[in-house]
Amino acid sequence: AARKALLKVDNLSLFYGKAQALDDVSLTVHAGEFVSIVGLNGAGKTSLFNAISGLVPYRGTIAWDGVVRGRESAAVIARSGIVQCPETRELFGAMSVADNLDLAAQHLDPREVAERREWLFGLFPILKARGGQEARTLSGGEQQMLAIARSLMMKPRLLILDEPTLGLAPVILGQLSEALGVLRATTDITVLLGEQNVTFALPHADRVYMLEHARIVWQGGPARFAAEAGTGYL
């Protein structure tokens, strides 16, 4: 049976002035899949995600849930279920951990907010322990977890994680990895993960695309990636 493409990107190109950040990029993400986009700094991962989230203009087509998009605003796209957890986290530093979570879920009814918050506290126990603390007092790793939890609060159909491991200590990487594993095993959420850290990304990938200098240069399963990628890259 043909699997359903939740997101289908075709011939996407993106320019900043004359500088080309994406060159004819095509990719498909099926419902329920975890897809990793691996690539070095500047390869174009953030540009790709920003196009999918409707934050930057692009050439090419993006189909969401079987329908080719027009030029919907980022707000409309977010409401359709695409939630991007940005590299920069964008937390409200002076607000508590719990308030950061609840603010993200204003469209849900109060009982559902409380339920989701408890579910997320189970996924990221450290956030429960820090629930009353101001977000700015959290460690970098805890802030990353809060940023991901806040994105999940919005009930995304597609969660885009842009380099969640950036700057994190190894112990936090382990916790983050575990949380992603639980998410994958226990929900039907679809995830697009952008990573420079291939070691982190591979175990969480059903499929992998490699982005290099604005182009997709490789695609396939994680096992084949591990076997074929140059040792310098891994």
Ligand code: ATP
């Ligand atoms: P990073 O991990 O640094 O975010 P990336 O793979 O996400 O890397 P992009 O941020 O998409 O890559 O950047 C792709 C290319 O576009 C890079 O050469 C970058 O310098 C350039 N670029 C990104 N944003 C802009 C901008 N606003 N104006 C001009 N050039 C930009």
